[in-house]
Amino acid sequence: MSLPSPEPQQIPVVVLAGFLGSGKTTLLNHLLHRSGGSRIGAIVNDFGAIEIDAMAVAGALGDSTVSLGNGCLCCAVDASELDEYLERLAEPSLGIDVIVIEASGLAEPQELVRLVLASEHPRIVYGGLVEVVDAAEFDDTRSRHPEIDRHLALADLVVVNKLDRAADGERVLALVRSLVDRAAVVPASYGRIDPEFLFDCRPSEERIGQLSFDDLHEHGTDDHAEHLHSAYDSLSFVSREPLDPRRLMEFLDSRPEGLYRIKGYVDFGPYDVLNRYAVHAVGRFLRFYPEPWPAGGERVTQLVLIGSGIDASALDKELGACTSDAPHADERGMWGVLRYVQNPEEDPAEPA
Numbered sequence: 224m225s226l227p228s229p230e231p232q233q234i235p236v237v238v239l240a241g242f243l244g245s246g247k248t249t250l251l252n253h254l255l256h257r258s259g260g261s262r263i264g265a266i267v268n269d270f271g272a273i274e275i276d277a278m279a280v281a282g283a284l285g286d287s288t289v290s291l292g293n294g295c296l297c298c299a300v301d302a303s304e305l306d307e308y309l310e311r312l313a314e315p316s317l318g319i320d321v322i323v324i325e326a327s328g329l330a331e332p333q334e335l336v337r338l339v340l341a342s343e344h345p346r347i348v349y350g351g352l353v354e355v356v357d358a359a360e361f362d363d364t365r366s367r368h369p370e371i372d373r374h375l376a377l378a379d380l381v382v383v384n385k386l387d388r389a390a391d392g393e394r395v396l397a398l399v400r401s402l403v404d405r406a407a408v409v410p411a412s413y414g415r416i417d418p419e420f421l422f423d424c425r426p427s428e429e430r431i432g433q434l435s436f437d438d439l440h441e442h443g444t445d446d447h448a449e450h451l452h453s454a455y456d457s458l459s460f461v462s463r464e465p466l467d468p469r470r471l472m473e474f475l476d477s478r479p480e481g482l483y484r485i486k487g488y489v490d491f492g493p494y495d496v497l498n499r500y501a502v503h504a505v506g507r508f509l510r511f512y513p514e515p516w517p518a519g520g521e522r523v524t525q526l527v528l529i530g531s532g533i534d535a536s537a538l539d540k541e542l543g544a545c546t547s548d549a550p551h552a553d554e555r556g557m558w559g560v561l562r563y564v565q566n567p568e569e570d571p572a573e574p575a
Contacts, residue, residue, distance in 0.1 A: 233512070233565075234264075234313055235350025235503070236322045236339045237421050240374065242364055243328030245355040246384040250414030251325050257418050264312035264322040266305070305338045313346040321350065321422040332374055348565055351379035351508035353421065354406075355414070356399060358389035375402045379508035380409060380420060380483065387412040400480070407483040407506035409531075417455065419529060420484050421505060455483075458528040458535040460542045465492025466524055467547035472559035474541050475509060481533050487526035491560070493552040500560065502526070511563045 241247045248267075255263055305324070312319050326335050332352055339349045354374050357364060361383075365371055375381060383399055386392040392410070400408050409416055468491050478485070485504035489511075498513040499522070516522060528538060 233346055233348040234319055234322055235348055235422060236309065236324065236342075237350040238324050238326060238332055238335050238339065238352045239355065240326040240330065240332035240335070240352060240378075241328065241355030241382075241384075242357075242368055242371065244360065245328070245357045245364075246382075246414045247325050247328070247355050250355055250382060250384065250411075250416065251323060253414045253416070254323060254418050254421070259418070261320040261418070261422065262318050264317070264319040266308050266312070266322065266324045305335070306342055306344075309339070309342055309347050310344050313344055315346075322347075323421075333377055336377070348510070350422070350503075350510075351505045352377060353380045353382060353505075354378035355382045355384050358383050358386045358392055358395045360385075361389075361395050361398070372402050375399065375406070376404045378403060378406045379506040380407045381506075382409050382411050382414070382416055384411045384414055386410050405507040407481070407530075409483060417529070419486075423486055423503075455529055455531050456533050456535055457530075458533070458538055460487075460524070460526040460528070460539060462490075462524040462543070462546050463521070464546040464548060465490045465494075465522075466542075466545045467491075467549070468494055468556050468560045469553075470545040470547070474545055475504065478504075479530075479533065479538075482528060482530040482538070484529040485526060488524065489526070490522050490524045491557070492547065493550060494557050509563050510565065511560055513564060 239247050239251060251265060251267075255265065309322065312322050324335060324339070326332055332354065336349065336352055339347070354377075356371070356375075381399055381403055383392075383396055386395075389395055396408065396410060407420075409420065466489055471489065475485070483506065485502060487502060489500045489502055491500060495513065497515060499516050501512040501514060503510050503512070526542065528535075
């Protein structure tokens with residue numbers, strides 16, 4: 224069986240959608256200011272002759288591309304120019320770690336998703352659809368825009384924003400959860416969600432040979448009690464025994480509501496002795512990225528799971544049950560994993 228060759232480091236592109244007034248720009252600004260050491264490229268798909276949202280993100284927008292004080296980039300584009308701007312932001316010299324597209328409040332999110340998926344740039348990879356809804360106006364929004372139900376069904380993560388203004392926030396949360404298709408539903412006020420739900424924040428100091436994610440550490444100067452991650456639960460799973468790919472896919476296919484984010488590296492042992500597999504899951508969105516094992520490094524699975532109301536002990540046991548000491552690989556064992564690897568060299572449904 225021929226496994227896909229490692230791709231060059233790819234930049235996830237997250238589509239941020241939601242109807243007018245839901246709080247997308249506020250959320251994007253929050254991500255820009257809470258990105259830790261990460262460098263965000265932001266594409267604002269504004270509607271109208273005056274690019275109000277883009278100016279709100281950039282502070283002041285002169286040229287179509289501006290460099291913000293915190294090291295982020297902002298572009299104001301319409302959808303027809305999207306691929307051109309993705310290519311510009313993927314330029315290696317810019318050092319972009321993640322690109323966030325803020326869709327117009329009148330945009331069809333699936334069209335932007337299709338454009339991202341259609342990009343042929345080798346450094347671009349689709350990173351999921353985030354739908355923002357206004358909890359205080361949700362019923363009225365559904366009445367005016369019944370298509371919101373379809374948008375929610377497509378989303379990988381839903382941010383129920385402005386809960387501080389909603390008289391019956393719990394009812395709205397329950398209603399939104401009934402409308403999604405396995406998407407994670409995150410409650411929020413003022414667009415304040417943990418950036419770790421969407422991308423791996425760079426650590427304050429690069430740790431060579433170790434995981435690049437941030438161990439849930441905020442880089443701001445706020446008191447710990449105000450840190451976003453204090454409202455969420457996390458689990459760190461480490462195994463020096465390889466994981467069986469079929470068992471891991473069973474775990475991922477049945478991950479519980481409230482488990483928003485999974486990230487880290489997986490050792491599949493004899494199923495691929497050359498590569499470890501970086502895993503990135505946001506809500507129902509899942510992607511694996513094969514990459515060569517670091518020379519001389521220990522071969523170990525390291526995963527971080529983030530959520531709200533999750534049973535960390537039960538999840539740890541479930542992951543522990545995914546380990547395997549089998550010395551040989553089943554030639555079909557990786558098929559489930561390879562479905563979530565972008566651009567495999569051949570159809571994983573066909574044995575080599």
